[in-house]
Amino acid sequence: MSMISYPFGYTRAKSLAEAQALLAKTPEAKLLAGGQTLIPTMKMRLAQPSQLIDISGLKELSFIRVSGDAVVIGAATRHFEVMNSADVKRAIPALADLAGGIGDPAVRHVGTLGGSVANNDPAADYPAAVLGLNATVKTTKRTIAADDFFTGMFETALQDGEIVTEISFPAAERSAYAKFRNPASRYAMAGVFVAKTKNGVRVAVTGAAPCVYRETQMEKALTAKFSPDALADIEVSPDGMNSDIHGSAEYRANLVTVMAKRAVAAALNG
Amino acid sequence: MTTVSMTVNGKAVSENVEDRTLLVYFLREQLRLTGTHIGCDTSQCGSCVVHVNGRAVKSCTMFVGQVEGADITTIEGLAKDGKLHPVQEAFRENHGLQCGFCTPGMIMTAVDMIRRKPELDRDTIRHELEGNICRCTGYHNIVSAIEDAANKMRGGKEKAA
């Protein structure tokens, strides 16, 4: 009786310190940070942790705070809180928008920022914002720059026993996120986060390739001229893009351009 | 086995569960509250939606341990003193169900939606139903039912004020 076809242990951590101690004692344990990706993955047995440590209820990791021109969000903050936060909407409206487009209302009530980022699902939305805004990931051990954090499909720079505690998103002059959803699963087949800052433009792509990445030719063109037609002559290479029954690599490469143009147009209007 | 305690439809419950138990199975098989349905194993259909501390969640995508101490409402907890909730009433009046399989999840989603957004238009309702699938494809009347319920509940509040 359970629908998860194998037994495992579940412990709810009462504090970050307790979560760290539990993790040190049971290195094979996996953190449960909301579970909106992990639980479906466990149902399909694509993940089979023998022990779960639930950190989704940690109040000390659930906050949104403005610090200088950055918004700092605790790892256990729900997507629902981010989409509705007046601080996020004021400082980085694109981030509130992105959070409001994750999954559906019931998923947004439970899923967390830290869970999404630590899991680094190739089709997750948050990694695009982290990389696009050049955010900094703070953990129980150190701070990690976005460019160093996402290392591959479902892979990050996180080490064993390391827990994401908060992410600091610097505000951009303009930014926007545009995604094309798979009509059935509703996951991003391509999602592009564009951010214009005083240090230039960053373009982060999720959904199209095995891992979120930066489209550097677009960044160069948009830094020179921040307009959708600056992308007219850029050919995104399909090499290494995902290819499956939902769309070929060429199709996804084209979607990246289309979504990038939409994101730039939205950033200009926002 | 672990003991979990929570409030379900206003009643305190305390039960022994296996750690791997999903909330939906706990409700259906241990508490015999079978109004909450299971329509998929991919978190997509929404037939399992219940409220945890007043917010709609997919009970197939939570372990029962995650709701320790929480206040849970299921479809069985909506009617009060033998009187249907206004959203239930509106589903009946607007023919918002065909086979009825998706209905408990639709109604729990609608109650949460109206609480968050009392001013609902049809577009917003369709958007908010992103995570609920009706296999009978009866969306048109589901949207009408939610719109009707929202209007009536708003009217009720204005009169009461």
Ligand code: FES
């Ligand atoms: S049974 Fe929960 S979403 Fe389908």
Ligand code: FES
């Ligand atoms: S009424 Fe049959 S699934 Fe919706």
